[in-house]
Amino acid sequence: xxxxxxxxxxxxxxxxxxxxxxxxxxxxxxxxxxxxxxxxxxxxxxxxxxxxxxxxxxxxxxxxxxxxxxxxxxxxxxxxxxxxxxxxxxxxxxxxxxxxxxxxxxxxxxxxxxxxxxxxxxxxxxxxxxxxxxxxxxxxx
Numbered sequence: 669x670x671x672x673x674x675x676x677x678x679x680x681x682x683x684x685x686x687x688x689x690x691x692x693x694x695x696x697x698x699x700x701x702x703x704x705x706x707x708x709x710x711x712x713x714x715x716x717x718x719x720x721x722x723x724x725x726x727x728x729x730x731x732x733x734x735x736x737x738x739x740x741x742x743x744x745x746x747x748x749x750x751x752x753x754x755x756x757x758x759x760x761x762x763x764x765x766x767x768x769x770x771x772x773x774x775x776x777x778x779x780x781x782x783x784x785x786x787x788x789x790x791x792x793x794x795x796x797x798x799x800x801x802x803x804x805x806x807x808x809x
Contacts, residue, residue: 728769729761730801733786735777751789758793770795 731754732740738748741757749757762768770790774783787798 726765726768728771728799729758730771730773731758731786731790732773733775733778733782735775737778737782739786751785754786755789755793758790758795762794766794766796769799770797771799771801773801 730742732745734740734745734748739751739754740748741754758770762770772783772786772790774786783800790798
């Protein structure tokens with residue numbers, strides 16, 4: 669009689685082999701994709717709402733990208749710069765003023781790839797962080 673009870677008792681074991689298989693597949697997928705995620709341009713994002721720069725701060729180095737994708741430094745919009753010249757000039761400026769803030773002023777119509785390209789050039793020139801300039805929307809205070 670005791671044998672019959674053991675035979676009819678439900679088996680309460682969990683088979684973990686399928687879970688191990690799924691975990692190993694996920695591990696392989698994450699190991700392959702993890703190096704691909706690290707590509708990109710490093711940008712320091714603000715921790716709070718953005719406020720305008722005060723006059724006490726250093727004047728920022730402004731690199732502009734116009735609608736045609738030409739690069740300019742400061743207010744000199746008469747002479748567009750190529751990538752090498754831009755990198756050289758920014759590197760020289762940052763060599764003498766390493767804490768100078770660097771801002772990118774991109775035209776609304778410019779290709780996003782050109783803005784990312786100029787940010788990469790600024791990073792290679794030694795800019796510790798790069799900010800993006802914006803205008804307040806009409807009617808915003």
